[in-house]
Amino acid sequence: MPVTVLLIDDEPLVRAGLRAVLAAQPDIEVVGEAADGAAVIPLVRQLRPDVVAMDVRMPLMDGIEATRAVLRTVSDPPKILVVTTFENDEYVYEALRAGADGFLLKRARPAEIVHAVRLVAEGESLLFPASVRQLAAEYGDGGGNPAARAAMERAALTEREAEVLRLMARGLSNAEIAGRLIVGTETVKSHVSAVLAKLGARDRTQAVIAAYESGFVAPG
Numbered sequence: 001m002p003v004t005v006l007l008i009d010d011e012p013l014v015r016a017g018l019r020a021v022l023a024a025q026p027d028i029e030v031v032g033e034a035a036d037g038a039a040v041i042p043l044v045r046q047l048r049p050d051v052v053a054m055d056v057r058m059p060l061m062d063g064i065e066a067t068r069a070v071l072r073t074v075s076d077p078p079k080i081l082v083v084t085t086f087e088n089d090e091y092v093y094e095a096l097r098a099g100a101d102g103f104l105l106k107r108a109r110p111a112e113i114v115h116a117v118r119l120v121a122e123g124e125s126l127l128f129p130a131s132v133r134q135l136a137a138e139y140g141d142g143g144g145n146p147a148a149r150a151a152m153e154r155a156a157l158t159e160r161e162a163e164v165l166r167l168m169a170r171g172l173s174n175a176e177i178a179g180r181l182i183v184g185t186e187t188v189k190s191h192v193s194a195v196l197a198k199l200g201a202r203d204r205t206q207a208v209i210a211a212y213e214s215g216f217v218a219p220g
Contacts, residue, residue, distance in 0.1 A: 002026070003121045006049040007033040008040055008066070009083060010058045014106060018053060018083075021110045028117060037066030044070055049078050050121050053104065056082045056091045064091060067098045071202070079120045079203075087131055093139040101205050102127030126204055129171025136212035136219035148214035155198035162216075164191040169208045169217045 005022055007030060009015045015033050022028045031047045034040070038061040040052065052070070056063035063082045070077050082095040082103045092103045101123070104116045119127050126132065141148070157165065160181075167177045174192065178185045192204065201207040211217040 002029040003051060003117060004029050004031045004047070004049045005117060006031060006040075006043055006047055006052045006078070008035075008037060008043075008052060008054040008058075008063075009033075010035045010055060014055070014083070018113065021113050022117060025114055028114065037061035037063060037069075040066045040070055041073060044074050044078060051079045051081055051117055053081045053083055053117065056084045056089070056095050056103070062091070063100070064095045064098050067095055067100050071099045079123065081116060081120050081127075088134065088138065090139050093135040096132065096135070096205060096209055099202060099206060101203055103131075123203055124175075125173040126168060126171045126208055129169070129208075132205070132208065133169070133212070133219045136209065140209075140213050140219060142215075142219075144215070145213040148210055151199060151210060152214035152216050155195075157195060157198060161191055161195050161198070164188065165195050165207060165211055166217055168192065168195070168204050169211050 005028060007015050007018050019030050023030050031049055032043050034043055036058050037054065044052065054063045054066060067080050070080065080100045082092060082100045083106055084092050084103055085106050087105055101120045102116060104113060116127055119125055164177060167180060172180065174185050174188045178188045196207055199207050199210050201210060212219045
């Protein structure tokens, strides 16, 4: 089954460019598009895309609020990939905090766009870990977020789960973590699932953000 994608951006040329790049892939299908975040919820409910590629800045409803709205109101929500002009953007970090699974630069090369959609759809790796770390260092709370610290303490991760979370923050995939720890991939998947459940995170991006903001992992 192809990865289905919904495009949300107020610039028609950006939507056309993304559609052309993604539609050229045999394993990706663009199922719809719209010009503002206000259209996301009805389109997600109608089309049930695997991934929403959505501009972070739009006139009526931006990508941050649209991300919150989708995750708050849609059962079994899609993966959300925010699209941005600037990499080091507080809006991007706020979108990640709101629940987005990753971000993509509008100037990205076609191969990078395709890779980002596939990676976010698979959900087994962190997209652009170095950039997420940089955003957390600049816009996060430097490990001083009391709520994040309390949540991390309540999670009571085992030593192995803590090790897996640190490797997740470095961007390692499940297979890479398995190789590093000399265990099976299924074992790693079980540890990742346990980490997400204990932290109340919907995916590894949210778990890594929590790790940075709690001071469990230093973003520097």
